[in-house]
Amino acid sequence: xxxxxxxxxxxxxxxxxxxxxxxxxxxxxxxxxxxxxxxxxxxxxxxxxxxxxxxxxxxxxxxxxxxxxxxxxxxxxxxxxxxxxxxxxxxxxxxxxxxxxxxxxxxxxxxxxxxxxxxxxxxxxxxxxxxxxxxxxxxxxxxxxxxxxxxxxxxxxxxxxxxxxxxxxxxxxxxxxxxxxxxxxxxxxxxxxxxxxxxxxxxxxxxxxxxxxxxxxxxxxxxxx
Numbered sequence: 001x002x003x004x005x006x007x008x009x010x011x012x013x014x015x016x017x018x019x020x021x022x023x024x025x026x027x028x029x030x031x032x033x034x035x036x037x038x039x040x041x042x043x044x045x046x047x048x049x050x051x052x053x054x055x056x057x058x059x060x061x062x063x064x065x066x067x068x069x070x071x072x073x074x075x076x077x078x079x080x081x082x083x084x085x086x087x088x089x090x091x092x093x094x095x096x097x098x099x100x101x102x103x104x105x106x107x108x109x110x111x112x113x114x115x116x117x118x119x120x121x122x123x124x125x126x127x128x129x130x131x132x133x134x135x136x137x138x139x140x141x142x143x144x145x146x147x148x149x150x151x152x153x154x155x156x157x158x159x160x161x162x163x164x165x166x167x168x169x170x171x172x173x174x175x176x177x178x179x180x181x182x183x184x185x186x187x188x189x190x191x192x193x194x195x196x197x198x199x200x201x202x203x204x205x206x207x208x209x210x211x212x213x214x215x216x217x218x219x220x221x222x223x224x225x
Contacts, residue, residue, distance in 0.1 A: 002057060003047040006085060006133055006157035013115075013128035018079040021198075021205040022165035023173075024086060024156075025054035026071045039091050041151050047088075049165055051176075058178060058187060068178040068187070074168055074198035076205065080129040084163040086156040087136050088201075089147065096153070097200035098145030099136065101207050109139040123208035133157075168198055 003024065025048040028040040048054040051070065058068040074095055075088040089095035103120040115131055122132045122142075135142045138149045147153050175194040178187040 001049040001053055001163070002045050003049065003086065003156040003158070004044075006155045008130065008133050008137070008155070011083065011085075011130040011133055011157070012080075013117075013130050014080040014082060015126045016078055016080055016122075016129055016132055017125065017161075018077075019123065019125070019205065019208045020077045020079075020165075021168055021201050022075055022077050022086070023168050024049060024073050024075050024088060024165070025051055026073050026088075026090060027054050027057050028069055028071075029066055030069060039151060042090060042154060047086075047154065047156055049163070055187070055189065062187065064183075070176040070178075070189070071194055071196060072173040072175070073196060074173070074201040075165070076201055076208075077165055078129060078132050079161050082159060082161055083129055084158045084161050084165075085129065085133055086165065087133075087153065088156075089153050091151055092147070093195050094197040094200045096136075096204060098143050098147055099200070099204065100142050100144045101204060103141040104144060105141050108141060112139070123204065168201075173198060 027046045027048065028043070030040060045057060048057060054070045058070070062068075073088045073090070075086045076096070078085040078087070087096065092098075101121050101123045108114055115128070115134065117128070119127060119131060122135045133155055134140060136153055136155055138147045138153055173194040173196050174191050175196070176189045176191045178189055181188050
């Protein structure tokens with residue numbers, strides 16, 4: 001499935017019902033090298049939920065001599081009653097490593113205002129989905145290391161709250177590079193271990209994930225009330 005960027009102003013304040021982590025596929029073109037430090041650029045439709053969808057996207061944009069790359073990227077997944085939001089980052093070997101679950105300041109960027117009922121931590125069940133998304137914007141209060149305003153944090157959304165997203169594998173992430181075997185044939189793909197790490201996404205997920213003890217405490221509270 002091809003993913004689209006979220007329009008933050010269109011998101012409502014419905015409460016967050018689930019937080020998880022997953023894997024998406026990022027398609028880009030670039031120099032004919034596996035590992036390089038050049039900055040890649042986000043393009044509409046370049047993010048996908050499956051490898052097959054990513055390959056189809058590359059086929060549609062295929063031109064003579066173009067080399068495509070497909071990278072697996074770790075992402076955080078936020079689900080509300082009507083929305084599924086995926087957050088990842090490009091041009092960072094450890095996506096979302098600069099994000100802080102807790103606000104690093106009480107002040108917002110110049111010219112901006114806090115939303116009604118603003119929180120100092122949005123990585124928790126019940127937080128408004130629009131606040132969750134805005135906390136990941138590059139100019140938010142939630143960065144230890146602020147990302148670039150362009151081609152960095154990518155926020156994607158679907159109006160299907162149950163949208164399936166692949167799980168992050170237990171082994172290393174992969175990257176794929178296209179090669180041509182003739183204009184009448186589909187592109188071939190060779191894969192290697194990616195330089196992209198999933199550590200920061202995993203750490204954020206663990207900080208957001210409710211502890212088992214808190215769930216038990218909540219059950220005890222409901223039983224005694």
